[in-house]
Amino acid sequence: MQLQRSSVGHTTRPSLATARQILSLLFGPPGQRAFHVRYWEGTLEGPAHPTPATLVFNSPASLRRMLLPPSDLALGEAYIFGDFDVEGNLEFVLAQAVSLGDRLLKPLVAARVLALLLALPGEARPTARPAFGDDSKAHTKERDAHAIRYHYDIGNDFYKLWLDERMVYSCAYFNTGQESLEEAQATKLDRICRKLRLQPGERMLDIGCGWGGLAIYAAQHYGVTVTGITLSPSQAEIARERAEAAGVDDRVIIEIRDYRDLPATIRYDKVASVGMFEHVGRAKMPQYFAQIYRLLKPGGLLLNHGIVKEIAPAFIHWGFGTVERYLNSRSFLQNYVFPDGELRRLSEVNLRAEQAGFEIRDAENMREHYALTLREWVRRLESHHAEVLARGLADEVTYRIWRLYMSGSAQSFAAARIGIVQTLMVKPFPGGEAGLPLNRTDIEGMPLEPAPQV
Structure with missing residues (x-):
């Protein structure tokens, strides 16, 4: 009917x-x-x-x-x-x-x-695409800083409205799907710490530390000293304030720094890169993994958490890649959300890591978790629509950009067009030993609630 x-x-x-x-x-x-x-x-x-x-x-x-x-x-x-x-x-x-x-x-x-x-009217409409200049300069340090600040420096108060209380801007982990966003993000942070097998007194590097959620959690609950780096001054400001408020500012150092500028004189026991890898770029992957490999001590672990390509719709493959190349050149995400962002297949990512010397120890695809996370972000953002505009936290166009990109991303994760994979890698000792347990009970067998505070 x-x-x-x-x-x-x-x-x-x-x-x-x-x-x-x-x-x-x-x-x-x-x-x-x-x-x-x-x-x-x-x-x-x-x-x-x-x-x-x-x-x-x-x-x-x-x-x-x-x-x-x-x-x-x-x-x-x-x-x-x-x-x-x-x-x-x-x-x-x-x-x-x-x-x-x-x-x-x-x-x-x-x-x-x-x-x-x-046959329909075709009146012109202005656009508001950000100007990033010559694409040949993509993934230079200056261009990366510009791209990151375009996305993350909208305003801390805007993000506070729809992120969890720790302001974790990456995929949460839902054990049942019924948890609150706060509970699921706490589970994700603890799961990262357990995968890295953090021990009190270790030195950890958090690449792309955001607003400090992981760095502060690791220092509080696992007794490690963390250096967190970001290219966003807005994120760094909040991260430092939150570390001080949590009483761990003596063990959490937040720097505005490109990963390529980290001094080679410091060695880390563990490295986490969560939600940053998408900004590295295909051409820079060898340099990215080589730099982290240099920074890790022998036996050190890297947890690389990033979005990857998965199953493209059938029409994408039409014309020997012609359709895919055309659509990539006219990408909404590239123009309005993540300038210079690049997604690669997991096989390619792992190949570049292995070429740098890493051994792959574990990979977990969490795409269903990210669909749930994004839906909760969208729900919270939509519920604050009037407040966003009334408080001047963003204009209507910016609100719509975020509503559209997060809704579309949730659909892409649910449909397996993209995935989100946590890959655990080790820098083996000279003799080839990884120094890891024979089983994963220390990761999967522990209680689901966060570890007690150290």
């Missing part, structure tokens, strides 16, 4: 009729769709039963701006600049959009949709 209402009555205006034809080609008849649609003049159509979301077109130009040229950049810009809205579950709507790829590679369907899109 089809639901169709209009505040102004039935209309046959060309743009409305054209928009409805396009949606029927892409998603089928209104009554069979998984979501509702509301058009700019008030018409509402969709199935008679409730759906998780309503897609709202705010002008006759909305669909054209969303789909031309076809890319996630066009779709993302159309959303953040208000050409369309999503009332309800944005992640659900994005999942429907992903399904369009294979359909639009059918020549007859694509030709028909294109002709209809070109």
Whole structure:
């Protein structure tokens, strides 16, 4: 059964009729769709039963701006600049959009949709993409600092609204899926410390330390001395304040420093890199792992926690990589969220680590955990929408960027297009010994609650 209402009555205006034809080609008849649609003049159509979301077109130009040229950049810009809205579950709507790829590679369907899109109004709309200059300079120290500060220096108060109490901006670990975000992040931090087998008195390096959550936790609960490095002054400020408030500022040192600038005179027992590796870049991977290898003592452990590519939609492989290269050149995330960010396959990451001398000891894919984490972040962000604007913590465009990128990322993790892997590596002793237990009971067999404070 089809639901169709209009505040102004039935209309046959060309743009409305054209928009409805396009949606029927892409998603089928209104009554069979998984979501509702509301058009700019008030018409509402969709199935008679409730759906998780309503897609709202705010002008006759909305669909054209969303789909031309076809890319996630066009779709993302159309959303953040208000050409369309999503009332309800944005992640659900994005999942429907992903399904369009294979359909639009059918020549007859694509030709028909294109002709209809070109019949819609096409008024120009300004963009607000950050200027990062010549791409040949990607992953220089200066460019990396610029990219990191673009993302993380929006404002600490903005992040405080939707992160957990420790402000951990990486994948949480849910033992049952019923835990609070705070509980799941505490479990994740403790799990990292156990995988690294931290011991009192050890020296630990936290690369990309964020707001200090892991560094402070490791010092409090495992008695280690931690050097945390970040390229974000805003993060460093909060991390130092929190270390002092926790009473561990004598064992937690926070520096604004590039990993490439760490002095070779200091050696660490353990290194954690959590949520930073995505910023390294493919060309810099050998240097990244070689630097960490130099900084570790023999028998030292590295826990590398980063997002990796997994299973791409079938249409991505069309045209011997032509589609993938085109979409990569028009990436919403690259333009508005993580400039210069690069995702590689786990096999490639591990190869570069092994070439530097590391032995891979353990790898855990936590993608389901990240989908849960992101959904909780989105829920919290959406609940604070009015406060974000009222307090001037971010403008509407920035709010929409974060809502879109986190909802889309949750869907990508759930669909196995990307994964998040914690890889434990060791720098073997000269004779090849790893110095690790024969089993993993010290990681998996301990109580789930955090370790007692040292």
